[in-house]
Amino acid sequence: MAWEVFSIIGTIAFAISGAIIAMEEEYDLFGVYILGIVTAFGGGAIRNLLIGLPVTTLWGQDMMFQIALSAITLFFLFPHRLIRHWHRWGNLTDAIGLSAFAIQGALYAVKLDMPVSAVVVAAVLTGSGGGIVRDLLARRKPVVLRDEIYGVWAALAGLVIGFGVVAGDLFLYVLFVVITVLRILSYTFKWRLPFRKLKQSTV
Template sequence: MAWDVLNFIAVASFAFSGAVVAISERYDIFGVFILGIATAFAGGIMRNVILQEDVTQVWEQGVFLYVAIAIIVIAYIMPKSWVLFWNKWNVYLDAFGLSAFAIQGALFAIVHELSFGAILFSAVITGVGGGMVRDLLAQKRPMVLHAEIYAVWALLAGVALGIGVIDYTSSWQLYTLFLTIMVFRLLSYHLNWHLRFRDIYRI
């Protein structure tokens, strides 16, 4: 149940985020759907390809594909003022998707009995993959390449699940981890936490 809820949150958040970015960049309806669907599913596809696991095609995503399409349609028919508002606050949608997909990625590796390293990698690539594809298709600098902390929070989700601090069979612990990762991502954005060394930028 927790797996499905996290999938729903992640797909809905990233599909809406991708669609809003596409609309704000004046993409046509085809471009809006492409960017929305790519943002929602690219991370999971990239994860499976690199980990050499079976790849579930976009059109085989079942109810999650329908959720993504419905969300994209809603975004497309919204008044332009609403789209511009959500684009301004897209970091919140991205935080939802990052947290949910990072946990989902770690759970995927755990269920498939992969190594600790694979759990960490799966959490990171699933969490940031969709956002990277969205930003690249929109010709923006990917958030994961910013100085501010981004992928580290996905890595933290993988560590918590990989070493057993969070019991992956406990729904309330998974939801607590989801909220924790999301809050830390937003705090790092608003408080301008970063990983760069200031001295390097003084050269």
């Protein structure tokens, strides 16, 4: 039950996230649909490739495609005054999608009896893969590759689930809220991972 819920939440959140980026880049309606769909399903496709599942399993998710298309359509038709603060909407839906899909990906790997390392990889790829593809198509630097804390939260979800720290749907929902809040706090307060610059400043 939890796996299905997180699939739906992640699909809606990332479909809207992709639509927001497409509208910001002034894509036409077709481009909005394409970027929304790619964002919603890109992470799952990449995960399937790396853990040995056929990509064709993606095409069996008819209901999820319908949910994604409906979410994109509704958001596109929203009155402008309701989405004028698109940046906040984009960050929020991205945080929700990251959390939901990271947990969903981890649960998927656990269901296949994979080791903890594979569970963490599945969580990171499912949670951030769609966003990576979205940013690349929009000619942006992927959020997960910046010094901003992003993929770490997906890895944390994978570790918690992989080691069996949480058990039962209720605890998974709590984990979903915690990861979402941590992601929101990280971009609100600009938390950063350590990084080094190789470029020398010119005087």
